[in-house]
Amino acid sequence: MVSSEPGTFAYDVWHKRHPALFQRLKEALPYGPARRDALDALLEETLSGTLTPLPSDADEASLWNGPWDRGHYGKGWTEAPFLWAESYFYRRLRGATGYAYDGAGSGGTAGDRAWRGVDPFAPFKEAELVGSAVEGQLAALDTLEEALVDERTDALLLGALWGNRADLGFLITAAESEGDRPLVADDRDALRALLRTTEERGGHVVLVADNAGRELIPDLLLAAHLLDSGRASTLALHVKPHPYYVSDAVTSDVLAALRRIAAAPGAAGRAGHRLWAALEEGRLEIRTAAFSCAPLTYDAMPEALRAEFASAALTVFKGDLNYRRLVGDRHWAPTTPFADVTAYFPGPVAALRTLKSDVAVGLDAATVTALDGSGEAWRTNGAHALIHVRD
Numbered sequence: 001m002v003s004s005e006p007g008t009f010a011y012d013v014w015h016k017r018h019p020a021l022f023q024r025l026k027e028a029l030p031y032g033p034a035r036r037d038a039l040d041a042l043l044e045e046t047l048s049g050t051l052t053p054l055p056s057d058a059d060e061a062s063l064w065n066g067p068w069d070r071g072h073y074g075k076g077w078t079e080a081p082f083l084w085a086e087s088y089f090y091r092r093l094r095g096a097t098g099y100a101y102d103g104a105g106s107g108g109t110a111g112d113r114a115w116r117g118v119d120p121f122a123p124f125k126e127a128e129l130v131g132s133a134v135e136g137q138l139a140a141l142d143t144l145e146e147a148l149v150d151e152r153t154d155a156l157l158l159g160a161l162w163g164n165r166a167d168l169g170f171l172i173t174a175a176e177s178e179g180d181r182p183l184v185a186d187d188r189d190a191l192r193a194l195l196r197t198t199e200e201r202g203g204h205v206v207l208v209a210d211n212a213g214r215e216l217i218p219d220l221l222l223a224a225h226l227l228d229s230g231r232a233s234t235l236a237l238h239v240k241p242h243p244y245y246v247s248d249a250v251t252s253d254v255l256a257a258l259r260r261i262a263a264a265p266g267a268a269g270r271a272g273h274r275l276w277a278a279l280e281e282g283r284l285e286i287r288t289a290a291f292s293c294a295p296l297t298y299d300a301m302p303e304a305l306r307a308e309f310a311s312a313a314l315t316v317f318k319g320d321l322n323y324r325r326l327v328g329d330r331h332w333a334p335t336t337p338f339a340d341v342t343a344y345f346p347g348p349v350a351a352l353r354t355l356k357s358d359v360a361v362g363l364d365a366a367t368v369t370a371l372d373g374s375g376e377a378w379r380t381n382g383a384h385a386l387i388h389v390r391d
């Protein structure tokens, strides 16, 4: 998948979404002239320049110039694979904003540490945690208190799934779509069945999170339920080690979401306190792997991460980007079985994702015919969602 062709989804990401993103970044934080110039230069470079490697002393240079280098330096930004180039774009954005160190030779602001570690997307993510939408998500938990475990599992899986629609990068140029629709692929029965057997397979569940704020709240409520119900005896929540794809969650976002949940009245507040205790006891662990911000698909994951997923009774991937990385960022025939494209994965795996890119697998032929006949941009408009499982 490349982004050089006008009219394609990937082309629009560079030419429509990113310019709007830069504008919002410059409005959200009072970056000085040097940072603003660096942002303008980066935007211009991505639209008409070529990919250049990081200086060897820059943050993450050993990864980008080492195991993540796929020979794209020297190409135009939109000529490299979309997945690789967009991931590198977020690394360069971390440098332009001063979050990351771009190396001694990279210009007048390189030695300035004032903005080091300041998440450029924090204002957007923080805004997500206030307001009625989150209040509604938290209050909804009260309605599940009397429900049977499987009913709760089902409701919380759906909450976590549709929470993925609240992706700030996507919402920059997309209209928020209307209510939840029937899932285009729905392996919920198989997923619930798998969750009933996690204990006999060690009980460890990995949840690879996606976005902060309105997605992370339902993800954490799902995690609380899995731990409370014994569907998971331990749970690892993977978040990004760095700000990425605008709203992707980092550790500080987990803590902010957790504080928000714990401050809620009723069932949500109680779940928040149990999550807090689970972190203290080690039953819940927040984890960050460098590979979570890699420009590569999961079949190229490093051995340590492979071993971690192999040790889990179930790994759940949230979101569109994780999905692209899990199944391969290609123009698959949408009827290609999910089990085939994830056969390399070292353990049982599930994906919960709203559709926000051209990649689609695991759909049945009748569904594809209906979606194609609908006339809507069903692959990319964020209005559809799916749940896949492979045991």
Ligand SMILES: O=P(O)(O)OC[C@H]1O[C@](O)(CO)[C@@H](O)[C@@H]1O
Pocket: 013, 086, 164, 167, 169, 170, 210, 211, 245, 318, 319, 320, 321, 322, 324, 356, 357
């Ligand atoms: O937050 P998610 O669900 O991973 O979505 C990431 C979005 O960014 C993209 O990678 C494009 O920027 C799309 O695949 C998707 O719309």
